[in-house]
Amino acid sequence: MLRMSETAPRPRSLSLDAFRGITIAGMILVNNPGSWSYVYPPLRHAEWHGWTPTDLIFPFFLFIVGVAIEFAVVGRLERGDTRSNLAKKIVRRSLILILLGLLLAGFPRFDVSTMRFPGVLQRIGVVYLLTSLIVLNFKMRGQIMGTAGLLLGYWLIMMVVPVPGLGAGDLSPDGNLAAYVDRLVFGDHIWRDMWDPEGLLSTIPAVATAMFGVFTGKLLKSGKDGGEITSWMFVFGWAAIIIGLFWEFVFPINKNLWTSSYVLFTAGAALQFLGVCYWLIDVKGHRRWAHPAVVFGRNAVVVFVLSGLLVKTLIRISMELPDGTTVSAYTWIYRTLFVPWAGPLNGSLAFAVANILIWYGLLELMYRKKIFVKI
Numbered sequence: 001m002l003r004m005s006e007t008a009p010r011p012r013s014l015s016l017d018a019f020r021g022i023t024i025a026g027m028i029l030v031n032n033p034g035s036w037s038y039v040y041p042p043l044r045h046a047e048w049h050g051w052t053p054t055d056l057i058f059p060f061f062l063f064i065v066g067v068a069i070e071f072a073v074v075g076r077l078e079r080g081d082t083r084s085n086l087a088k089k090i091v092r093r094s095l096i097l098i099l100l101g102l103l104l105a106g107f108p109r110f111d112v113s114t115m116r117f118p119g120v121l122q123r124i125g126v127v128y129l130l131t132s133l134i135v136l137n138f139k140m141r142g143q144i145m146g147t148a149g150l151l152l153g154y155w156l157i158m159m160v161v162p163v164p165g166l167g168a169g170d171l172s173p174d175g176n177l178a179a180y181v182d183r184l185v186f187g188d189h190i191w192r193d194m195w196d197p198e199g200l201l202s203t204i205p206a207v208a209t210a211m212f213g214v215f216t217g218k219l220l221k222s223g224k225d226g227g228e229i230t231s232w233m234f235v236f237g238w239a240a241i242i243i244g245l246f247w248e249f250v251f252p253i254n255k256n257l258w259t260s261s262y263v264l265f266t267a268g269a270a271l272q273f274l275g276v277c278y279w280l281i282d283v284k285g286h287r288r289w290a291h292p293a294v295v296f297g298r299n300a301v302v303v304f305v306l307s308g309l310l311v312k313t314l315i316r317i318s319m320e321l322p323d324g325t326t327v328s329a330y331t332w333i334y335r336t337l338f339v340p341w342a343g344p345l346n347g348s349l350a351f352a353v354a355n356i357l358i359w360y361g362l363l364e365l366m367y368r369k370k371i372f373v374k375i
Contacts, residue, residue: 021297034334034351066213097125233275240268
């Protein structure tokens, strides 16, 4: 169940909270433009192969999930908690995340015949479950070998296993194996008619993304000097980026397919980003600038769910523009409050930024009252 705490969480890396907060704020920014017809290119996902800054956000969050697993799940194991008890908590939290994702997908009508079954929170829940179980049941060597196996195995499956009627190795939106599996398992309950960016098969390499976070958590807990930890984060980060870029020649970087090259490239970028946060906040002690990010990071899941519910509510409320046109309340706010002074494109961006500022106000109030919603 969801638990509301009025006490601050146990001490942990403030830089991780800041990184989580920046990531969730980025999610809100790219998910809530005033109009999808007016969005700056860096705030859009790549059409298919390739990447934009927006394509870094979701893997960053899964990477953070992995770091948190090392601190929370492994930390509890080290403090004497049993594997069976931890496994029960892991399954419960995973189910809550999946159910929250289905809540967002079905709200407000909950018409199962038309609902999309995969989704962001559903993937986070499944990845959290599988990654935690790997960490609980395998030592470091097994975890490394398992992560390599996930990346190499997914590459092999995608390139070798044939799609009926299309053959093997087709990485097009309609012809790839992951899309075929999604159509086979979920039928019409997917994001697009032919494929889903949070589909079933592509969750396999997404677990590897979280595992890179686990390895980073081990580094942060290693007891090494902060400067040395930061250096290793940059070294490993650049190594992952370079390997990902080379792998791209045979298995293109693709967020929708969550390709193995994409996993390495984005994990490397996450290491760099977290490395900067860690150096500034935890090593050098420059914390004041990070406060807004920490505020978002402490209630990341709740703001993601509430912002999604708010958007779906506004879209279903009808309002009339001065010219007599009937539009949703979402569009009315954008056209009435933002377009007149900022124009369509900048107004669309200003609308998204306003979303972040409004939610920050609520989260700041919760933070000051020490209210943290936990799963």
